[in-house]
Amino acid sequence: MNAPLLDRRAILKASLVGGAALVFDAKVALAATPGAKATTLNAHIRINPDNSFVIGAQNPEIGQGIKTMLPMLIAEELDIDWAQVQIEQTIANEKVYNGQFAGGSFATPTHFLPMRRIGAAARQMLVKAAAAKWSVPEDSLTTGSGKVIHAASKRSATYASLAVDAAKVPVPDLAKVPLKTPAQYKIIGKSKIGVDTPAIVAGKPLYGIDVVQPGMVYAAVEACPAYGGTVGSFDADGVKKLPGVIAVVPINTSYDPKIGNDAIAIVATSWWVANEARKALKPVWNDAEARQYSTAGFASAAAAQIDKAPQGDLVKKGDAEKALAGAAKTVTAKYDYPFLAHATLEPQNCTALFQDGKIEFWAPTQNPAPGRALVAQMLGIPAEAITIHMTRIGGGFGRRLSNDYMAIVAQIAKGVPGKPVKMIFTRTDDLRHDVFRPAGWHSFTAGLDAQGRLVGLKDHFVTFGEGGKPGTGAGMSGEFPAALIGDVHYGVSYLKSNVPTGYLRAPTSNAMSFVFQSFLDEVALAADLDLAEFLRRTMGEGRFIEPVKGVTGEFDTRRARAVIDKVCAMAGWKGREGGNGKGRGFAFYYSHRGYFAEVVDVTVNSGGAVHVDKVWVAGDVGNQIINPINALHQVQGAVIDGIGQATAGQKIEIVNGSGNRTNFHDYPLPRITAAPAEIVVEFVPSDNPPTGLGEPALPPVIPAIANAIFAATGKRIRSLPIVPAQLV
Amino acid sequence: MTTTLSVNGQMRQVDSDPAKPLLWVLREDLNLLGTKFGCGMALCGACTVHIDGKATRSCVTPVSAAVGKKITTIEAVAATPAGKKVSEAWTALDVPQCGYCQAGQIMTATALLTDKPKPTDGEIDAAMTGNICRCATYVRIRAAIRQAAGLNEGTAA
Ligand code: FES
Numbered sequence: 037m038n039a040p041l042l043d044r045r046a047i048l049k050a051s052l053v054g055g056a057a058l059v060f061d062a063k064v065a066l067a068a069t070p071g072a073k074a075t076t077l078n079a080h081i082r083i084n085p086d087n088s089f090v091i092g093a094q095n096p097e098i099g100q101g102i103k104t105m106l107p108m109l110i111a112e113e114l115d116i117d118w119a120q121v122q123i124e125q126t127i128a129n130e131k132v133y134n135g136q137f138a139g140g141s142f143a144t145p146t147h148f149l150p151m152r153r154i155g156a157a158a159r160q161m162l163v164k165a166a167a168a169k170w171s172v173p174e175d176s177l178t179t180g181s182g183k184v185i186h187a188a189s190k191r192s193a194t195y196a197s198l199a200v201d202a203a204k205v206p207v208p209d210l211a212k213v214p215l216k217t218p219a220q221y222k223i224i225g226k227s228k229i230g231v232d233t234p235a236i237v238a239g240k241p242l243y244g245i246d247v248v249q250p251g252m253v254y255a256a257v258e259a260c261p262a263y264g265g266t267v268g269s270f271d272a273d274g275v276k277k278l279p280g281v282i283a284v285v286p287i288n289t290s291y292d293p294k295i296g297n298d299a300i301a302i303v304a305t306s307w308w309v310a311n312e313a314r315k316a317l318k319p320v321w322n323d324a325e326a327r328q329y330s331t332a333g334f335a336s337a338a339a340a341q342i343d344k345a346p347q348g349d350l351v352k353k354g355d356a357e358k359a360l361a362g363a364a365k366t367v368t369a370k371y372d373y374p375f376l377a378h379a380t381l382e383p384q385n386c387t388a389l390f391q392d393g394k395i396e397f398w399a400p401t402q403n404p405a406p407g408r409a410l411v412a413q414m415l416g417i418p419a420e421a422i423t424i425h426m427t428r429i430g431g432g433f434g435r436r437l438s439n440d441y442m443a444i445v446a447q448i449a450k451g452v453p454g455k456p457v458k459m460i461f462t463r464t465d466d467l468r469h470d471v472f473r474p475a476g477w478h479s480f481t482a483g484l485d486a487q488g489r490l491v492g493l494k495d496h497f498v499t500f501g502e503g504g505k506p507g508t509g510a511g512m513s514g515e516f517p518a519a520l521i522g523d524v525h526y527g528v529s530y531l532k533s534n535v536p537t538g539y540l541r542a543p544t545s546n547a548m549s550f551v552f553q554s555f556l557d558e559v560a561l562a563a564d565l566d567l568a569e570f571l572r573r574t575m576g577e578g579r580f581i582e583p584v585k586g587v588t589g590e591f592d593t594r595r596a597r598a599v600i601d602k603v604c605a606m607a608g609w610k611g612r613e614g615g616n617g618k619g620r621g622f623a624f625y626y627s628h629r630g631y632f633a634e635v636v637d638v639t640v641n642s643g644g645a646v647h648v649d650k651v652w653v654a655g656d657v658g659n660q661i662i663n664p665i666n667a668l669h670q671v672q673g674a675v676i677d678g679i680g681q682a683t684a685g686q687k688i689e690i691v692n693g694s695g696n697r698t699n700f701h702d703y704p705l706p707r708i709t710a711a712p713a714e715i716v717v718e719f720v721p722s723d724n725p726p727t728g729l730g731e732p733a734l735p736p737v738i739p740a741i742a743n744a745i746f747a748a749t750g751k752r753i754r755s756l757p758i759v760p761a762q763l764v
Numbered sequence: 765m766t767t768t769l770s771v772n773g774q775m776r777q778v779d780s781d782p783a784k785p786l787l788w789v790l791r792e793d794l795n796l797l798g799t800k801f802g803c804g805m806a807l808c809g810a811c812t813v814h815i816d817g818k819a820t821r822s823c824v825t826p827v828s829a830a831v832g833k834k835i836t837t838i839e840a841v842a843a844t845p846a847g848k849k850v851s852e853a854w855t856a857l858d859v860p861q862c863g864y865c866q867a868g869q870i871m872t873a874t875a876l877l878t879d880k881p882k883p884t885d886g887e888i889d890a891a892m893t894g895n896i897c898r899c900a901t902y903v904r905i906r907a908a909i910r911q912a913a914g915l916n917e918g919t920a921a
């Protein structure tokens with residue numbers, strides 16, 4: 037038993053001189069400790085003696101399907117059958133694996149070529165080994181189903197039988213290794229169910245919260261409710277007396293060294309015992325300064341600021357004031373949106389073992405590398421002393437880009453060295469100690485000329501920040517349609533706040549889409565047009581607009597127009613339609629490299645309750661949908677997520693310096709009854725490399741709903757969330 | 765206090781505070797980790813198990829209340845006829861995204877189909893409304909229940 041892996045498995049091993057990438061010593065990365073002498077290894081493939089294949093899935097899986105998709109790319113070019121593949125989550129090791137995070141819909145554009153090249157390079161080495169063995173030219177060989185085939189002599193050899201020889205073949209130049217053409221794909225573009233789906237359905241322990249280690253203890257955390265508070269006193273002795281309590285450890289939540297809260301962790305033999313023991317803690321906090329902050333205070337500060345001159349400029353092109361002064365018609369409106377929580381269904385948690393100056397994590401993190409850096413700094417240990425196992429994650433949505441749970445459990449683990457400790461937030465902890473989607477306020481003026489053309493646009497954006505810089509996730513860039521018109525002024529002012537902010541799925545876009553696409557619907561109305569037609573005219577001729585650094589991003593009006601036209605055809609869009617509580621709305625948004633246009637049908641009942649009945653989505657994420665079933669699921673999920681942000685009543689209010697929502701009764705998520713009867717999705721292929729789908733389908737649905745409500749009721753939604761009081 | 769529970773057809777002994785919620789007894793004391801913690805207040809359904817066949821929120825059920833009853837969890841639900849059909853449909857339609865809510869969804873759906881083998885669309889929504897899916901897999905949850913029930917098309921509510 038327990039023979040070393042090396043003796044039991046053929047190892048395909050190679051390394052590349054210079055440059056970052058290379059090929060695989062699968063043994064090292066899949067089975068052993070991270071970083072063991074390996075700084076230039078990139079390990080994704082293991083060939084088993086029975087000619088089955090283990091492919092390492094290197095990115096965190098949060099429900100976006102990456103644990104299935106990245107291995108599909110490798111398997112495709114390795115030219116093996118999907119049925120021959122087993123998948124293992126790799127360890128976190130930023131020195132070995134490039135781009136090992138789940139954020140920004142980056143994984144597809146980042147890894148589409150590199151993962152394929154890793155598979156193709158391995159295939160090429162196997163072919164070379166077979167050519168040498170049989171003394172035949174390489175180009176007389178083909179591959180398929182994990183075999184090299186020499187048709188002329190009717191010989192074939194399994195990859196497993198060639199693996200040891202292949203490992204001695206020099207690694208090809210990855211940039212030059214030939215790749216399949218789309219016509220040759222057998223896996224890419226074919227639906228593959230999630231690799232963990234059968235295990236999920238069987239209730240197997242896959243998630244961070246399911247981690248069990250020998251001798252493990254549990255921790256609950258009482259953090260100062262007000263952000264930035266410090267601890268005065270607490271009854272450690274009273275808590276330690278309780279049966280099952282092992283230790284009481286003062287810590288800091290350290291979302292950010294500037295605004296971490298003091299907290300007290302209780303370690304016990306059971307999480308339930310630890311959490312119950314919080315009642316005996318009687319903490320006293322020093323939080324007078326933090327308690328000054330509130331949603332009401334932010335709203336009045338924003339109201340006072342928004343009509344003044346902005347503190348700074350985000351986009352200043354041409355002369356917006358002059359253009360607006362000369363406009364035939366102007367439209368003005370103010371918009372706002374609230375703080376939002378992420379509310380992943382798996383509450384924040386993390387498990388760690390601190391021993392002999394080293395720490396080992398089992399972490400549901402979307403972003404392990406900064407977690408490692410944070411812990412190294414916090415504990416004063418080298419990065420090499422930190423091992424991070426990545427678990428499956430019960431929802432990310434950007435919450436787990438912040439590694440506060442790693443920082444928290446690291447301090448607790450250090451307080452009980454030698455004992456693995458699993459820290460779990462309650463739902464209240466999770467909703468209160470989030471990194472919130474920041475609230476924001478906008479004041480717009482748009483100008484139309486006599487022909488109804490957009491000739492000038494101004495926005496004063498009031499957000500959170502200090503020193504002339506936005507807080508995390510609180511910025512804004514050159515929002516559409518800044519790149520399309522000559523006279524634009526987007527100004528910004530910053531409010532001071534104690535509230536930790538962060539990235540929520542389609543960050544900034546989830547809010548900006550609402551304000552800009554709703555306001556543009558108002559402007560379109562003033563021009564006697566529907567929004568789809570107004571956008572077509574504003575975009576003008578088909579062209580690629582180059583990015584202007586620090587001002588506006590790239591934009592392709594042909595791609596935008598294609599999805600707009602497509603969704604209008606799908607839905608039978610005839611312009612503004614609605615009345616008597618039924619209405620249809622449209623919106624378009626470009627984010628995370630994806631172009632999306634959406635149409636929704638809503639019903640608003642006499643009590644002001646909104647139901648989304650049907651949604652049509654047209655999206656362009658490049659020339660290849662890699663896993664069609666998962667692509668559809670991402671879009672469906674994003675659409676309903678957006679419906680939730682718009683209509684479920686989601687809003688975090690800050691009271692006494694702290695978020696005041698405590699569970700799903702006061703922070704509601706969309707339930708099955710909110711799901712439309714149908715979400716029709718079509719992808720519009722374009723001649724561009726494939727890009728990601730976790731985010732870009734979400735932003736347009738929110739303004740499409742607001743615009744549909746206007747069509748249904750004549751009431752313009754300028755504030756989120758949409759509540760019945762706005763509509764009766 | 766030593767308590768004897770009938771879990772997935774086996775008698776299991778645990779040494780537990782009688783007030784400890786069944787959820788945490790399953791997870792911590794019986795190493796049955798498929799049943800999930802989402803809210804602790806009977807608001808999300810992630811912790812749903814069957815107690816004497818009824819879908820029950822284990823996060824608010826003290827272990828003492830489960831004594832003498834038959835507890836079934838996600839780990840064994842596929843052994844029941846309805847559970848088998850539901851689990852197969854869930855896999856075939858690839859219902860999960862992150863998957864965290866799905867144990868609870870499957871337990872609730874199985875209880876529904878055990879009671880009402882051919883539910884209407886309205887009955888499906890009504891039965892499932894206590895189970896939150898943050899990833900919003902609801903379109904497929906509906907479709908999978910219909911498939912498990914042998915209902916190809918939706919029926920009138
Ligand atoms: S954890 Fe029991 S209903 Fe949410």
Ligand code: FES
Binds near residue numbers: 431864
């Ligand atoms: S699949 Fe993620 S919460 Fe339901």
